[in-house]
Amino acid sequence: MAQNVTVTLTRRSGYQFEIDFGAALPAVFSDEPPPLGQGQGPTPNHLLLAAVANCLSASLTFALSKFKNDPGALRATARSTVDRNAQGRLRIQRIEVEIQLERPGADYEHLERILAQFEDFCTVSMSVREGIPIDVRVRDGSGAVLKG
Numbered sequence: 219m220a221q222n223v224t225v226t227l228t229r230r231s232g233y234q235f236e237i238d239f240g241a242a243l244p245a246v247f248s249d250e251p252p253p254l255g256q257g258q259g260p261t262p263n264h265l266l267l268a269a270v271a272n273c274l275s276a277s278l279t280f281a282l283s284k285f286k287n288d289p290g291a292l293r294a295t296a297r298s299t300v301d302r303n304a305q306g307r308l309r310i311q312r313i314e315v316e317i318q319l320e321r322p323g324a325d326y327e328h329l330e331r332i333l334a335q336f337e338d339f340c341t342v343s344m345s346v347r348e349g350i351p352i353d354v355r356v357r358d359g360s361g362a363v364l365k366g
Contacts, residue, residue: 234258263298263310266346271296271315273342278317281336285328290320313346 226238230247233255237246247259260268271294282289299312323329337343355366 232256263300266310267296267298267313270313270343270346271317273340274315274337275317277340278332278336280339281332282326285326285332287326287328287332292320293318315343 224240227235227248228238230236233250235248237248239245248262248265249255249257249259250261251257275292275294278292279289294315294317296313296315298310298314300308301311303309319326326332353366356364358364
């Protein structure tokens, strides 16, 4: 059961892009920090961290609820390490996510089982962890394919 998800980015100025998720959701603006951009929105790095942390948090919420636990408030913090690869290009080398539950662990039923399984059901983090093939196509203003 394959599902296709589409977002559309439109360059507004400099390095700022409007990210359109479709008619049902509000657009988001991304930007690079100075000196490239104006820092008017989250960077792609921020958006990737948010996607990973959000997916893990939702997966943990689902798993806790499945075992009749009230997940309560939880807070996730995601950090990335960005460094240069062997070719001198900046790459995200590592992502660390810390999820803070509201109550002591002993208050949750089946917590050991939940903690052993919830990551496997997070589409985004597991896809990033395993590596995602990315196909790129570039077209010119007339629609001719320049790459891909």
